[in-house]
Amino acid sequence: MKVWWSVFNNGSATYLSAVRDNNRLIGVAPLMVKGEEARFIGDPDVCDYQDFIVAPKRGKDFFEALINHLRGEGISRLDLNTVRADSKILGEFSRVAENLKCEIFCDPEDVTYELDLPGTWDEFLGMLTGKQRHEVRRKLRRLNEAAEVNYRVVGGFKEVMDEMETFLALFGLSRSDKATFMTGQMATYFRSLAETMARENLLKLYFLDLDGTPAAAVMCFDYDSTIYLYNNGYDGRFSSLSVGLLSKVLTIKESIRKGKKKYDFLKGTEEYKHRLGGRPVPLYRCQVKLG
Structure with missing residues (x-):
């Protein structure tokens, strides 16, 4: 605030x-x-x-x-x-x-979506419908066949500040409406928000790199036992590899690995939230x- x-x-x-x-x-x-x-x-x-x-x-x-x-x-x-x-x-x-x-x-x-996280990645996959489980596995396999994949988590204050410009660039590349949304004033807000939250160890940036090039990024808040998906972006050149979706899927996998109990997709009715097991919470x- x-x-x-x-x-x-x-x-x-x-x-x-x-x-x-x-x-x-x-x-x-x-x-x-x-x-x-x-x-x-x-x-x-x-x-x-x-x-x-x-x-x-x-x-x-x-x-x-x-x-x-x-x-x-x-x-x-x-x-x-x-x-x-x-x-x-x-x-x-x-x-x-x-x-x-x-x-x-x-x-x-509006509506927000929440997901109760299980103890293991395999249990999470088991929570999905057969079709969605197949799709997640297929897309991850195709991604790893197409490029050298590096998924990295950035959480330290200096590291977050160093990577914010990459995040903002990917945000603007995602869609024309996102580029319009990210005005100079809004970019100032995002930078200041990242700085403030990172100082308190409450923010994580997740990057999906393909052959050394940042292809997608996700900004999450990390508080107590919950991960909150605040925003994301991706380079449209890699859209055929579903990098936007998979970058979020991998944040779920990392959250499970870290022992988190809940994943909050936050506001919005995007279909992927339901497909990944989120349950709607009315707003x-x-x-x-x-x-």
């Missing part, structure tokens, strides 16, 4: 509300305010889903304090886009808001009239 604010601040004012009980932090609301409306700091284009940060079993106290404080500051609307079906917003926040006579409107907005846009 700090990175997004530093690059995209749109004239809103920050509203970082921390609620404490006897000097003990029970929750944080990372919001920005413009006029009478508050929303999460960030943007759906680069933030797949968001939520409030709340201590266990303190949701009621936190949300009551937050809503009352927002009302006291003259805030009449909350626009919370995008949130998961299992978020605190669709859970305890909604119940508290209704009790405080707020009006809540939540509509389906909603919630708007709240505080009254």
Whole structure:
């Protein structure tokens, strides 16, 4: 959020509300305010889903304090886009808001896909349909027959920063819409995001090299037992070898090797997510009239 604010601040004012009980932090609301409306700091284009940060079993106290404080500051609307079906917003926040006579409107907005990772690569292949298992094996075999394959993981801060330009170049080469998306301002955001996350050891870049040439790259967040697929790119010259898909497949294989428990494909309904075993998790846009 700090990175997004530093690059995209749109004239809103920050509203970082921390609620404490006897000097003990029970929750944080990372919001920005413009006029009478508050929303999460960030943007759906680069933030797949968001939520409030709340201590266990303190949701009621936190949300009551937050809503009352927002009302006291003259805030009449909350626009919370995008949130998961299992978020605190669709859970305890909604119940508290209704009790405080707020009006809540939540509509389906998008979907994210998640995959529970098994213990071994062979178990993962066994989870796929027979057709998809055959396709993954066939495409990997064809890739290895066509070129000398080197799949590398970049995680150290200096190494990530050294490789970001390669990632951005591959991102722009993927499709015309991706090239249009990656404006100068957006590239600044990606570089700053990578720098910030890599400093905390929360970011990995995965590169698929063919005969020494970077053919595809994937950017993932690495937090606790979950890998989050944030973005990717590939050189269209190698599209016949399915490098875009296989670069993601290999991140799953590496995640299993590292003992990760979950793989989050993040927002979007691309068919490959379903084919690789992901299950859909609905995302909603919630708007709240505080009254």
